Amino acid sequence: MSDKGLPEWLEPVARAARTIAPEQLSRFLPPEHGGRQAAVLILFGEGERGPELLLMERSGSLRSHAGQPSFPGGALDPEDGDPEGDGLLRAALREAEEETGLDPAGVQIFGVLPRLYIPVSGFVVTPVLGWWRAPSAFHAVDPAETARVFTVPVVDLTNPANRATTVHPSGHRGPAFLVESALVWGFTAGVIDRILHFAGWEKPWDRAKHVTLDWRA
Known part of the structure; x- marks a missing residue:
């Protein structure tokens, strides 16, 4: 363990x-x-x-990002407090508990990534990094919002055989991961791709391997 209580393998992400x-x-x-x-x-x-990430799959009936694998999370509520203070951290933990049933007391926040934008939904999203030092049970709390909750080993995310480039009907291209019977793409895949890269975990993969997205995506 590091002096911050993180496992050594997680230090590259923290850096x-x-x-x-x-x-x-x-x-x-x-x-x-x-x-x-x-x-x-x-x-x-x-x-x-070994190391793994927690993901969820959004319900196919939702108005935005339906059926997409994603990180747990959502919009700030008034009770979360100041978004310039700890409000974003509280929001990330609260939403994760509401969506996956995990116990936030077992999560150690160790970093925050820069805010990003999702044009299709107009959200300004702050990715909050957590270490699950005391894992708890998880499940899809509300099937109307969450189809399933699952973990993905990092070794599968870094496996070149599981990587591809998605091609959206709009022409946009982005990284994707074919893991746990799911196609992880869009915002979530983009952030995972950058984390793997800057943590030094990325392995060379075939960017010419394309997956065409449905026009409803």
């Missing part, structure tokens, strides 16, 4: 979080004004196959 610039994470950056503040929890744990 990257302290130095990474917004434009190194995404080309979609928040506008000067507007946008709804939100936070997601990027939760690292230790599973049977």
Whole structure:
């Protein structure tokens, strides 16, 4: 363990979080004004196959990002407090508990990534990094919002055979991961891709391997 209570394998992520610039994470950056503040929890744990990430799959009936795998998270509520203070951290933990049933007392926040923008929904999203030092049970709390909750071993995320480039009907291309019977793409895949890169975990992969997205995506 490090002096901050983190496992040694997680230190590269903590270091990257302290130095990474917004434009190194995404080309979609928040506008000067507007946008709804939100936070997601990027939760690292230790599973049977080593380091892993907690993800969820959104219900197919939702109006935005339906059926997409994502990090737990959502918009700030008034009770979360100041978004310039600890409000975003509280929002990330509260949403994770509401969506996955995990116990936030077992999560150690160890970093915050720069705010990013999701143009299709107008959210200004802050990725909050957590270490699951005391894992708890998880499940899809509300099936109307969450189809399932699952963990993905980091070794599967770094496996070149599980990587691809998605091609959206709009022409936009981005990284994707084919893991746990899911296609992880969009905002979530973009952030995972950058974390793997800046943590030094990325392995060369075939960017010419394309997956065409449905027009409803």
